[in-house]
Every structure is written in structure tokens, then in C-alpha cells.
Amino acid sequence: MTDVAIIGAGIHRFGRTDGVSGLQQGVIAARAALADAGVAWEDIRIAFGGSAAGGNADTMVAELGLTGLPFLNVANGCATGGSALYSAANAIRAGEADLALVVGFDKHPRGSFNPEPADWGLPAWYGETGMMLTTQFFALKLRRYMETYGITPITLGRVAEKAFANGALAPHAWRREPVDLETIMMSQMVNDPLTKYMFCSPSEGAVALVLASAAKARELGATPVWVKAAVVRTRPPGSFEVFSPSLDLERGPSPTVLASRAAFEVAGIGPEDVDVAQLQDTESGAEIMHMAENGFCADGEQEAWLAEGRTRIGGTLPVNTDGGCLACGEPIGASGLRQVYENVMQLRGTAGARQVEGARVAYSHVYGAPGLSAVTILAS
Amino acid sequence: MAEAATLPPIAEGLFELGPPPALIGGRERATGRIVFPCPADRERFEPVRLPREGRIWSWTVQRFPPKSPPYAGPVETPFRPFALGYVELPGAVIVESRLDGFAFDELKVGLPCALRLVPFAGRLTYAFGPLDEEEDPK
Incomplete structure (x- = not known):
């Protein structure tokens, strides 16, 4: 089975871009990824793309060129980007293509x-x-979770404080101003215990990646980032998912736990080997819970981790180094690939002021309705 | 609550009026697993009355007006927040419900509560509130 490399990455900045459709943002990201890889659209053999509210990804061929390639639309909620990457990596491993494009984009109206x-x-x-x-x-x-494992509200505030501090360092982020802890804690309560600054907002943005077989990457003389694992899992019995009028008394693990375990197994490494992680942070608490669900700490340890700054840039495991969904907003189809984009920058050593020194293994995780998760592990 | 009794239920088959009222869940015939509400597939699920009392499993307060549709409740200015949560019904299932009659600052995981039927936008819906005073908390 051939190794798969990411040889190109492009992004259209997240946030609000009036007058540019979601699809157009996707095209801009695709062109940036192709240029970054040093290949032409005509060289791409297969494409996977998706958005939740921004239109049909495959109609991009009108802009990019009518080369006749197979272009498959992916619709997997928040895991759309992860699912597209998973599909493209598998197409390359199967020998179906040696160069693939993956694109995710979205543009949501304001409000919940x-x-x-x-x-x-x-x-x-x-x-x-x-x-x-x-x-x-x-x-x-x-x-x-907080009641069961002793997590206090200040820890939620610290997650948001870190997100905005990191977002200020990321050119593609939406929120680029730090917000102090007191402002976060005292801001309007939205759904207790979560305040306004602890939630991400629906937004806009696009990301594209160019994937290549190992042989093709060598032929092109690219500096590859290797896809060590790309895994998608749906929910097991007893998981707690959105829009559930009832829950079983017997509780079970989340789809994230399944995806994470499988990804570590495929990659042949463990959580202790990861240098930088991007974890789904739809709100502050999601990042807290996902730290444990992905195996990086035990339930309850997050309280000390956040107090000690262990997930800050410069800490033992920097998490959401570009500010995550809290600072970038949530364009559903693009978020998962934004995490991968950020990890590619980190592994190339081109993340600028938010660079994690010596990062060699990078982890990304998305979770979404109605209970699915995608995990990607990259290595330089 | 006398006037409430004359209001139509928000959905058929969701609860029995009583007294005392009861939520109607569905027991999966093959496994015994209980869900709420009772699914329409009666070959697979049989309706069962759920325990009236339970304990708060988790809770939150809805502080901003939900978008309408689908929300059918009152959206005054300023919006009046309401509490909701999951209630663990012993030996049966954990149900999601509006929480009625609690002060927000007394809500906590593990708090005993009991089913009540409440008027909601011209119809009758279910909620969980404090135990009736004359009853012994279980």
C-alpha cells in the first residue's frame, strides 16, 4: 500500500467575506493549493469536496477547468473535510489516482x-x-461532564482565552484580537455554563489540499507531509449526541473515542508521540472533553492542564494553535480541513509566530452531528 | 391547572393526562431497551408508562430566543429564559425535558424531580418540576 503525502495547501481566510460566495472561496483555496504544490489543475486525477450550505463542490470544474476528472461531493456535516481527505487518501492508496484535490468550503448566515x-x-x-x-x-x-470529573467554569474561560490569543497570531483566523479571561467569564450567558465568548459562531471560509502518492511526490520533488492515518467513525451504542429526546441508561463511548483509537493504531503511535493537536472546539467545553476522548489526558486532568498552560503554544501539547473554531468560526464544510492546513504549516515549520518548535507529529480531530468523528494524523 | 386540562396535548401519544400524568415511552420488544417518545413502529416497540419521578441528569438554561420556526413558544422582549435538561427515570431511560418551577440557581445534577403537565403556547406539554410537597421524595 503506497504512502500518501500532502504536497499542497491553500486557504481562503475564515470569517466574513461579503460579496464572495462560498463556492468562490473554495475555488480560491483550490488555486492556492495547486500553486503551493506546483501542479496544474489538469494534473489532478480525482477530487473530493463538500460544503453544508455553500453549494455543490463539483460545480467548481466550471472555474477550474473541464478536464473530465471524477469529482465526488461529500456531505458529512462537521466531518465533511475529514471525510473528503479520507476518501482521497484511499483513492491514492487504491492506485486509482496519483494526484488528488480535496476541498471544503462554506458560508453560513449569521446567528445560530x-x-x-x-x-x-x-x-x-x-x-x-x-x-x-x-x-x-x-x-x-x-x-x-463537569459534575462528574470536577471541571470548573474558569477552565472553560482559559480555553477561550487561549483560542483568541492564538487566533491573533493566525492570518487566516476571523477573531484576531486577544480577549482577557475576565471579559470571557463576565460576558453574556448563552446556555449555562457557557458564555458568549465560549461558543464559536457559524462563519465562512475554504481550504484545499493536494494529495500525492509517494512516487508522485518524489517525482515532483515536493517536501511532503505524510498522512499517517485518516479515519472516520460513526457513533457506537450509548453515545450522547445532539438532538436526542432520550438517552439509554447504559452510557457508551463517543464516536471520537473510536476514531482516535483506530487512527493511533493505523499510525502505529500513541498520544504521547503527538507534538501538536487541533481538536474540535465548537465551544470551550468540547475542547476539554475532546482532550480526554482523544486519549491525551485522563478525564478531569484538564483542570490542571489548563491552569498550567500545557495546551498553550510553548506548552507540552499545544492545542488549536490557530485559535480553532472559537477564533476562526465554523464554516461546517471547511473546518476539518482548516485543522489539517494548520498542521501542514506546523510540520513544514512555516506557522510563523504560532510555530510549535520541532513539531514532527500533528493530530487533528473533528466531531459533528449526528454522531461522527474524523481523525487525521500527519508526520513530517 | 384546571384550565390546562382542557388544552389539547402538543402531540398524541406523548403522555397520559392522569392524574397522575405519565410519559409514554417505547419498549423495544426484542431487547427491552426503552426509548422516548414511543416510535410509530408498534411491531418493534410497545408503549410503556414511564416512572413519574426521577433525578436531574444534566441541565442548562436557554438564555436567548430559539429561532422560530421551529420554536412555537412565546418570544417576548426581553426574552424570558427557560430551563431544560435530561432527567434520569430509574430503571427506564433518560429523557430530555423542559424544567418548570425551579429557580435557576437551585438546579443541580442529582436533584429529585417529578413529571407535570404545563400549558405551552395554547397547548399542553410535559415538564419536570420539584416533587409535590405531600409526597415522600424517593
Whole structure:
């Protein structure tokens, strides 16, 4: 089975870009990735792309060129980017293509998402009575976790403080001003225990990557970043997912736990080997819980980790070095690939002011509705 | 709550009016697993009355007005926050519910609570609130 390398990475900055559609942002990111890889669109043999609200990725061929290549649309919620990368890596491993493009983009209206119960197979009363909000799910999962493992609100604040500090160092981030801990803690309560600054907002942005077989990467003389694992998993019994009118008494692990274990097994390494990690941080508590679900610490240890600054740049395991979703916002189709983009920059040593010194192994994790997770492990 | 009794339920098959009221869950015939609400597939699930009392498993407060649709409740200015959470019904299932009659600052995981039916936008829905005073907390 051939090794797979990332040889090109491009991004359209996250946040709000009026007058540029999500699809156009995707095209801009794709062109940047191709230029970064030093290849032409005509060289790409297969493409995978997706967005939740920004349109059909495959229509990009009108802009990029009508080369006749297979272009598959991926729709996997927050794991869209991870699923596209997983598919492209497998296409290369299968010998189907030696050069692949992966693209994720989105453009969401302002404000919280407002899903319709019927689209989720749920009865109308569930939405009518005000229980169908994603923000509530995050708060409810977090409250239970905090009570069980002794996590306090200040730790949530520290996650957000770190995110905005890192975002200030990332040119592609949306929120580029540090926010102090007191402001975060005293800001408007949204869904207890989470305040306004502890939640990410729907936003816009796009990322594209060029993947190559090992032989092709050598032929092109590229400096590759190796894909050691790209894994997608759906939920096991007893996991706690968004939009659940009831939960089983017998609780089980999350899809993240399954994806993480599988990714470490495929890569043949453990959490202790990771130098930098990008973890789904839809809100502050998600980053806390995902630190443990991905195997980086035991449940409850996050309280000390955050107090000691261990996940800051310069700490023992820097987490969300570009500010994550909290500072970049959440364009659903693009977020997972933004994490991979950030890891590529870290492994190339081109992350500028947010560079993690000596980073050789980088981990990224997305989680989304209705219970799926994608994990990617890269190495230089 | 006399007037409430004349209101139509927010959905059929969700609860029995009582007294005392009860949520109707579904027991999967093959496994005994209980879910709420009871799925329409009656070959697979049989309706069961769920325990009326339980304990708060998790909770939050909805501080901003949910988007409408789908929300059908009142959206005053300023918006009046409401509490909701999951309630563990012993030996049965954990159900999501609005929480009614608690002060926000008394909410905590493990707090005993009991089912009640409450008026909601011209209809009757379910919620969990403090135990009735005359009853012994279990």
C-alpha cells in the first residue's frame, strides 16, 4: 500500500467575506493549493469536496477547468473535510489516482443554526418546545461532564482565552484580537455554563489540499507531509449526541473515542508521540472533553492542564494553535480541513509566530452531528 | 391547572393526562431497551408508562430566543429564559425535558424531580418540576 503525502495547501481566510460566495472561496483555496504544490489543475486525477450550505463542490470544474476528472461531493456535516481527505487518501492508496484535490468550503448566515425536526427524523413538538438547539446539547453534555470529573467554569474561560490569543497570531483566523479571561467569564450567558465568548459562531471560509502518492511526490520533488492515518467513525451504542429526546441508561463511548483509537493504531503511535493537536472546539467545553476522548489526558486532568498552560503554544501539547473554531468560526464544510492546513504549516515549520518548535507529529480531530468523528494524523 | 386540562396535548401519544400524568415511552420488544417518545413502529416497540419521578441528569438554561420556526413558544422582549435538561427515570431511560418551577440557581445534577403537565403556547406539554410537597421524595 503506497504512502500518501500532502504536497499542497491553500486557504481562503475564515470569517466574513461579503460579496464572495462560498463556492468562490473554495475555488480560491483550490488555486492556492495547486500553486503551493506546483501542479496544474489538469494534473489532478480525482477530487473530493463538500460544503453544508455553500453549494455543490463539483460545480467548481466550471472555474477550474473541464478536464473530465471524477469529482465526488461529500456531505458529512462537521466531518465533511475529514471525510473528503479520507476518501482521497484511499483513492491514492487504491492506485486509482496519483494526484488528488480535496476541498471544503462554506458560508453560513449569521446567528445560530435552526434545523427543522423533520429533517432529523424527529417529531415537531421537539422543536416547538425549544429543545432542538445545538448550543443546548453542548451545554448539557458539558454540565454532566463537569459534575462528574470536577471541571470548573474558569477552565472553560482559559480555553477561550487561549483560542483568541492564538487566533491573533493566525492570518487566516476571523477573531484576531486577544480577549482577557475576565471579559470571557463576565460576558453574556448563552446556555449555562457557557458564555458568549465560549461558543464559536457559524462563519465562512475554504481550504484545499493536494494529495500525492509517494512516487508522485518524489517525482515532483515536493517536501511532503505524510498522512499517517485518516479515519472516520460513526457513533457506537450509548453515545450522547445532539438532538436526542432520550438517552439509554447504559452510557457508551463517543464516536471520537473510536476514531482516535483506530487512527493511533493505523499510525502505529500513541498520544504521547503527538507534538501538536487541533481538536474540535465548537465551544470551550468540547475542547476539554475532546482532550480526554482523544486519549491525551485522563478525564478531569484538564483542570490542571489548563491552569498550567500545557495546551498553550510553548506548552507540552499545544492545542488549536490557530485559535480553532472559537477564533476562526465554523464554516461546517471547511473546518476539518482548516485543522489539517494548520498542521501542514506546523510540520513544514512555516506557522510563523504560532510555530510549535520541532513539531514532527500533528493530530487533528473533528466531531459533528449526528454522531461522527474524523481523525487525521500527519508526520513530517 | 384546571384550565390546562382542557388544552389539547402538543402531540398524541406523548403522555397520559392522569392524574397522575405519565410519559409514554417505547419498549423495544426484542431487547427491552426503552426509548422516548414511543416510535410509530408498534411491531418493534410497545408503549410503556414511564416512572413519574426521577433525578436531574444534566441541565442548562436557554438564555436567548430559539429561532422560530421551529420554536412555537412565546418570544417576548426581553426574552424570558427557560430551563431544560435530561432527567434520569430509574430503571427506564433518560429523557430530555423542559424544567418548570425551579429557580435557576437551585438546579443541580442529582436533584429529585417529578413529571407535570404545563400549558405551552395554547397547548399542553410535559415538564419536570420539584416533587409535590405531600409526597415522600424517593
